Amino acid sequence: MCNEIRTPSRIWAQNAWEKLEPKLRAECERTGSDLPFIPIQGKYRDCMMPHGLWWWTNGFWPGLLWQAYHATGDEAYRTAAEGASARLRDTLNAPEKLDHDIGFLFQLSSVLQTQLTGDEAARRAALQAADMLAGRMNEKGGFLRAWNTSPWADDASGLMIIDCMMNLSLLFWAAKESGEAHYTAVAERHAETAAKCLLRPDGSCAHIAQFDPQTGDFLKALGGQGYGEGSAWSRGQGWALYGFALAYRHTGREHFLTAAKRSAHYCIAALQHSYWLPLRDFRAPAQPVKIDSGAGAVIACGLLELSEHVPELEKALYTDSALKLLQKCEAEFADYCPETDGILGCGATMYHDERLANAAIIYNDYYYTEAVLRLLGKDVFAW
Ligand code: GLY
Numbered sequence: 563m564c565n566e567i568r569t570p571s572r573i574w575a576q577n578a579w580e581k582l583e584p585k586l587r588a589e590c591e592r593t594g595s596d597l598p599f600i601p602i603q604g605k606y607r608d609c610m611m612p613h614g615l616w617w618w619t620n621g622f623w624p625g626l627l628w629q630a631y632h633a634t635g636d637e638a639y640r641t642a643a644e645g646a647s648a649r650l651r652d653t654l655n656a657p658e659k660l661d662h663d664i665g666f667l668f669q670l671s672s673v674l675q676t677q678l679t680g681d682e683a684a685r686r687a688a689l690q691a692a693d694m695l696a697g698r699m700n701e702k703g704g705f706l707r708a709w710n711t712s713p714w715a716d717d718a719s720g721l722m723i724i725d726c727m728m729n730l731s732l733l734f735w736a737a738k739e740s741g742e743a744h745y746t747a748v749a750e751r752h753a754e755t756a757a758k759c760l761l762r763p764d765g766s767c768a769h770i771a772q773f774d775p776q777t778g779d780f781l782k783a784l785g786g787q788g789y790g791e792g793s794a795w796s797r798g799q800g801w802a803l804y805g806f807a808l809a810y811r812h813t814g815r816e817h818f819l820t821a822a823k824r825s826a827h828y829c830i831a832a833l834q835h836s837y838w839l840p841l842r843d844f845r846a847p848a849q850p851v852k853i854d855s856g857a858g859a860v861i862a863c864g865l866l867e868l869s870e871h872v873p874e875l876e877k878a879l880y881t882d883s884a885l886k887l888l889q890k891c892e893a894e895f896a897d898y899c900p901e902t903d904g905i906l907g908c909g910a911t912m913y914h915d916e917r918l919a920n921a922a923i924i925y926n927d928y929y930y931t932e933a934v935l936r937l938l939g940k941d942v943f944a945w
Contacts, residue, residue, distance in 0.1 A: 571885045575937035578888075579633075581898035582934060586630050588900035590638055595645025597623055600909075600921040604902035616653050618663035622928040624650065625670025625944060628678060629928075632942035633935055640679075647671035651687045662698055662708050664691045665729025670928070670944060673735050678942060685739065692736030695729060696748045702778025704755040706748070708770070714784055720775035723786065724760050724767050724798045727753065727805020731945040734812035746813065753809040757821045759783070760802070765828030766794040766845065767802045787912035789846035795913060796844055799829050800860030807867040808945050822868050823876075829861050830883050838890035842913045852919070854910040855895045859929035862887045866936050867945075888933055896930075897922070906930045 589606070597620045598606035599613070611620065627643035630636070650671045653660055660667075668691040675684035698707045705722035706729070712718040730749040737745035759771040759780050769786030773779060788795025806822035809815070832844035840858030841851065862884040869880035895908040904922025911918050935941035 571881055571937045574885060574889060575934045578892060578896075578934045579938060579940075582905065582931060583630070583634065585898050585900045585905060586626065586931070587636075587638070589903055590627060590630070590642050592903065593623070594642045595649060597646060597649065598903065598924055600918060600923050601902065601904035604904070606903040614659075615649070616656070616659040616667075618661075618666050619924050620650060621667040621670040622924040625674065625928050626924075626931055628670070628674040629931055629935055629941060629944070632678060633938075633940040643671075644675065644679075644681075647675045647684060651683070654687060654690060657694060658710075660691075660694060661710050662695065662706055662723075662726045662729055664695050665726075665732040667691070669729075669732050669735070673732065674942060674944060676739075688732070689736055689740060692732045692745060695732055696736075696745055699748050699751070700773065700775060700778060703773040703775070703780070704751045704778065705759075705771070705773065706752045707775075714770055714786055715772060717775065720773040720781070722752070722755065722759070722771045722773065724756060724769055724805070725801045727756055727801050727809070728945070730805065731808055731812075734808075749809070750813055750815070753806065753813075753818060756802075757806070757817065761806075761821055761824065765824035765826075767798060767825065768792075769795050769798045789843040789913045793846055793913075794828070794832070794844040796829075796832075796840055796842055796854055796857035797860055799825060799832075799844065800857050800864055803829055804860060804864030804867055804945075807864055807871065810871055811867070819871060822864070823872075826865060826868055826880060826883075829865075830879070833861070833883070833887060838886045839894070840887065840891065842910050846913065852910065852913065853895075853908045855891050855906045855908040856910070856923055856926040856929065858887050858891045859906060859926055859933060862891075862933045863929050863936070866933060884933065885937075888930070888937075891930065895926075 596610045602608045624646035627639045631639035668688045672684040672688040675681050708721045708723040709718045733745040733749035760767045768783035770784035772781045785791045803825035806818045809818040842854040865880040865884035869877045906926035907922045909923035909926040
């Protein structure tokens with residue numbers, strides 16, 4: 563007798579996983595514990611850590627490996643994941659090179675390693691990373707400072723960005739792990755400021771907020787990696803949606819659930835308008851059409867997270883929307899061929915940069931895989 567309901571999303575995800583897993587296995591054999599960014603001519607080989615060990619995307623490969631290990635139990639994934647996670651711990655030897663993205667680096671490597679294997683070195687390093695992240699709090703402004711230097715302002719010390727909502731998970735984890743509530747207090751404070759200064763009344767959000775770093779006064783919102791001021795950089799909309807939903811999961815505060823829903827409804831409306839094509843910015847000129855498949859994968863994960871915190875009717879809205887988006891991404895951008903590296907093509911780093919346009923950037927693949935596994939109930943909860 564069948565003991566599980568074969569929902570459309572589960573049927574799709576099972577099908578996707580059957581194609582995806584052989585590819586991940588082949589990538590794992592080729593890549594091992596190295597830290598890939600994007601494939602060059604179909605191979606990661608020539609694009610390992612092109613921006614150095616401290617680059618914000620380096621956690622996504624160990625994250626993929628830990629997800630694959632959890633889903634399959636295959637020791638080859640674990641061995642590679644342990645090696646990659648250990649390499650990232652070397653970033654702590656030159657902490658001045660780390661910034662707010664320490665969350666992305668450690669959450670998907672040492673935190674997952676702690677969760678899945680109980681490794682003590684990983685746990686200690688992740689707690690140290692959480693201390694460093696918490697230390698970036700601007701007390702007057704109530705935000706975690708983004709970057710150490712930035713092209714967006716002469717003085718980066720007054721900048722906060724929507725991306726950093728995803729880094730808060732490291733603080734929520736550290737609070738549970740250590741029993742120290744101050745990590746949660748820092749994370750909540752940052753999320754409150756993000757809801758106030760980055761999220762707009764229509765549910766869209768700005769990428770960057772600029773504050774006076776001395777007084778903490780909010781000065782203005784900047785366009786950052788999106789089309790421009792007032793636009794809606796799509797990956798940023800995903801960071802907001804997923805980040806606020808996670809803030810609700812970890813704090814139970816309705817304020818964050820409402821913020822996540824507002825983000826979700828903006829994303830769903832924008833994506834219906836583009837027939838589920840994840841444009842790079844939802845408020846940019848209609849031409850040229852610019853895509854960011856990674857934004858699609860992040861938004862899908864955010865919708866799936868949100869679906870876990872709402873009643874049935876809303877659950878269906880968010881799950882069905884995530885499925886439509888994932889199916890579109892698969893149909894348009896997925897490459898499951900085990901001989902090439904990179905799954906979800908057509909990624910982009912920012913609206914106005916064509917150098918990596920159409921690339922299978924490593925974070926596209928992480929979030930796409932997380933979404934597939936989540937629909938199957940085979941993911942390890944990473945955030
Ligand atoms: N730094 C995160 C992003 O580019 O989306």
